[in-house]
Amino acid sequence: MAEFNLNAENGKGAELLKLTTDTVITHDTSEEFSLPDYVPEIRKLLHTKVGVLPESKYIGDDGANSSLEYGGTVTYLLIYTDDEGTLCSLPLTSSYEAQATLISRPTTVFIDTVVDAVTPRVNAPRKITVKTRMKSRIQGWESTSETEKIENKSTADELFIERSIQGIKSVSIKPISLGGVKFSDKIDTQGEQSPRPLWCDAAAVINDVRVQNNTVSVRGDVKIKCICEAGAEKVVLTKSLPLAEEIEAEGAGQGDMARVSARCVSLAISNEQNDEAGQLFFDLSCELEGEVLRNTENTLTRDCYSTQYETEESYKTIEAYKGIKAQNCSFTISEGVKRKNKDMAKIIDVMWDPVAEKAEVKGGRATVSGKLNLAIIGENEPKENENKEYMSESYEVPFKYACEVGNVQDPLLRCDICASGVEARIDGDKIQVNGEIYLAMSVIEKNRIQVLDTSVLKKDEEIKRDAGCVRVYFPKEGDTLWEIAKKYHITMAKLKEQNDLGADTVEGIKNLII
Secondary structure: OEEEEOOOOOOEEEEEEEEEEEEEEEEEEEEEEEOOOOOOOOOEEEEEEEEEEEEEEEEEEEOOEEEEEEEEEEEEEEEEEOOOOOEEEEEEEEEEEEEEEEOOOOOEEEEEEEEEEEEEEEEEOOEEEEEEEEEEEEEEEEEEEEEEOOOOOOHHHHHHEEEEEEEEEEEEEEEEEEEEEEEEEEEEOOOOOOOEEEEEEEEEEEEEEEEEOOEEEEEEEEEEEEEEEEOOEEEEEEEEEEEEEEEEOOOOOOOOEEEEEEEEEEEEEEOOOOOOOOEEEEEEEEEEEEEEEEEEEEEEEEEEEEOOEEEEEEEEEEEEEEEEEEEEEEEEEEEEEEOOOOOEEEEEEEEEEEEEEEEEEEOOEEEEEEEEEEEEEEEEOOOOOOOOOEEEEEEEEEEEEEEEOOOOOOEEEEEEEEEEEEEEEEEOOEEEEEEEEEEEEEEEEEEEEEEEEEEEEEEEEEOOOOOOOOOEEOOOOOOOHHHHHHHOOOOHHHHHHHOOOOOOOOOOOOOEEO
């Protein structure tokens, strides 16, 4: 017997990317901060805005597994009032570290870390403890090789082997990034002279991503917002700048898919450089991150048989992942929520945090649903002989976005989410919320494909043929031309020639001459 080993080394085959890790790790960080002497003491904490800046990851060998260590910085913005009831803010930072065990050593690892909950506690006028719970979704992709090498005892044997070849699309995922995207500009203070910045925020949004020759072209906007004190009033100053960058992506080209998300790393705003009346100066630094999806065509042997000898085959199931869609998109959210505190007479600022709670592909549509967490900072209408009071209210606004992706068998949906331009206004017993949600999403399909593993040629069981016999076969429902040819050990070409068939199908054929 001669064995055809289709998994031998140094043969031709397919390079496939396989998802070996897809897990969610929850980890906590806690730190006590002491406020510097030049900062007013905390009397009433209104809101703690928190963000995550991933910075590092390391994969080490651990026997059959791999150890993943990663970390970064958590940023906080405390908004509070002091003993005199003055509105104040203070930025703080804390580092975080986490680890996980992976069942293999993946070629590429994606880590998406978000804040799940934040719990601040004021221990003393100048001491505050902040506990933060974070969730990290970890995906590890490993490159695997499916090789084929058919070995024969003599070149003559090759004349009697029929093979059925199957095309397989397999995705490659190339991470791309661009750091240090900087913006420096001025904000018009709308006629206010030397306003005092209280706090500021920024959002970078991507609304157009295109793959070009070895580059990914990104277009979007950065939006800066600054809350300032001008006399007895609080004013909101804004600035919008275009974002246009090219990210290097070696090997990327037309037909590839890409998604890109952006995050603001640092923002500094000041009136100390004010050479012109009515100007605030700012410096903003951003980072862009994303991925390019490329589908490559591979071929593997699905089945084979000999036309002269009996064969014995064994099969196996492999996993192949195919990129379906990658895009950046946006949608508007407009919702009225019932007011919690009717003492709030004026809204000073709105802080937001979009959270994607569920992402799925069903019925040919990709759907992302979640909530927009809002913290509304406002003030009351003071009564006679009373000072105004500042307050904070929390709200949740649900959202849902859906788009067509076609019929996907076993989908994997990944997305990054951010928001921009969220506004709120008091409307009777409701607060009307309007804003824009931005999604960077990719859809990957997992296919389980049966291919040939080995085939044994039985040289002692030669096919006996009666030259004077004509055999007629009547196809049954579900028959294929390949199965019929294999059953009677005839080549596909011969079977089609004898029956004057132009296609590899028996549909509508009443009988076949074998």
